[in-house]
Amino acid sequence: MLDVRRLRLLRELAHLGTIAAVAEALSFSPSAVSQQLSVLEKEAGVPLLERTGRRVALTPAGRGLVRHAESVLALLEQADAELAHAKKGLAGPLRIGTYPSAARAIIPALLAELAGWHPGLEPMVTEVDPAAVGAALRAGELDVALVHEYDLVPAEPEPGLAVTRPVFTEPMYLAARAPGTIAEQRGEPWIMSPPGTLCHSMTVRACEAAGFAPRIRHQIDDFTTVLALVAAGQGVALIPHLGATQPPPGVVLTRLPVYRRTHAAFRAGAGSHPAISAFVSALHTAVPPALINGIP
Template sequence: MLDVRRLRLLRELAHHGTIAAVAEALAFSPSAVSQQLSALEREAGVPLLERTGRRVALTPAGLNLVRHTEAVLERLEQASSELAHARQGLAGPLRIGAYPSATRAIVPAALAELAARHPGLEAMVTEVDPAAVAAALRAGELDVALVHEYDLVPAEPEPGVAVTRPLFTEPMYLAARGAGTVAEQSGAPWIMAQPGTLCHQMALRACQAAGFTPRVRHQVDDFGTVLALVAVGQGVALVPHLGTAGGPPPGVTLTRLPMYRRTRAAFRAGAAAHPAVAAFTAALHSVVPAELGGPRDTR
């Protein structure tokens, strides 16, 4: 019988490419990962791995087993969802991931709504960049997370992860000391998020689409800090609507751009019907501001 925990390790190896990366993603030691994969090969009775330098490649049998593993894990999530429906009331921990501007502007109201409807749920929020969400979901560190994509940085499908339709859509703004276009800021210093984040990729591609490579002066993830730096003449930046909560500082002009950021809820494949995941998604829908496509007060 194949061990499901070892199958998870094989699935992660297919995504990460090295045993060290799998160990880091799942908080194991590299030797423990190697031992478990060797045990899985013995269970399978055929070679699943072949080493090429520091990387480990999967054999055709290993790749085929990963495909079956994805289906098995999705069915297990579905089974877990059905069992949760059979219980009386929602209770226990719900591990939520969210990017910083949503954590500040949307998540608190959603948590209040969730607590009012399901007081037995213990929501626990962790700030995480969308680029790291898939690995955290597959590792079981999160149950549901908010992720976003930009017009210039569409989301790539992630094995083992499902997403909802967009929960809300935000316009993007050029933040500068005066109105203008992105192309007109080719000679200005730029303030961008840390490399490796979707926000950094979006700003870089927006500048490239305007015909130039930006000169990056500051690398800052918090949009409040970004706007404060723009206000004192330290550069220009691209900021989404949630990042402008409370309005810009004096001296900063926000010029709306024909670009958008869309936010979705992500969870493990097969978990869409889990009552806790569905409850959190419903709470999010109910608190999205009307200007971002949320429900309108008809009273």
């Protein structure tokens, strides 16, 4: 019989690519991960991994087993959800991930709704970039998270995860000292989020679509600070609506035909869990009406 815990390690190896990354994500030592994967190979009776020096790749049998592992783990999430429905009242921790601008504008009202509906529930909020949410959900570090995607950086389906339909959509703005288009900022220095974030990828692609590669001066992952730097003449930036509600004097926001959409994400099979359902319901209640109906 194949061990579910070892199947989870194989699944993570398929997603993360290296044993070291799996060990870090799941708080194991690399040697422990290697040992457990070797035991899984013996249980399976066929090679699951191809080792070339320090690199490890999945064999066709290994990739096939990962597909089955995704189904097994989703069924276990469904079973956990059914058991949760049999309990009286929601209680215990609910680990929530969110990106920073939603943490300020959405999460406080959401937590207030949850506290009123389910006082026994203990929400625990962590700021995390959407690019890192998948690994955190699969590792069990988060139960549910707010994630976003941009027109220029659409979200790719990720095995093992499920997302809701967009909960709200917000426009993007060019933040500069004067009105203009992205193409007109070709010679300006740019302020953007650090590499590896969706915001960084979105800004780079928006500039490339306008015909140039941005000259990056500052890398800041806080929109309030970004706007302060724009006001100080340090460059220009692209800002979503949630990050641009109170621009400082001297900053001009030019609305762009680019949008950011926010979803709730959770492990596949967990959507019917009462705690996840409560989170999604509270989220819909907490979102300002203007974001649901569309920013004029």
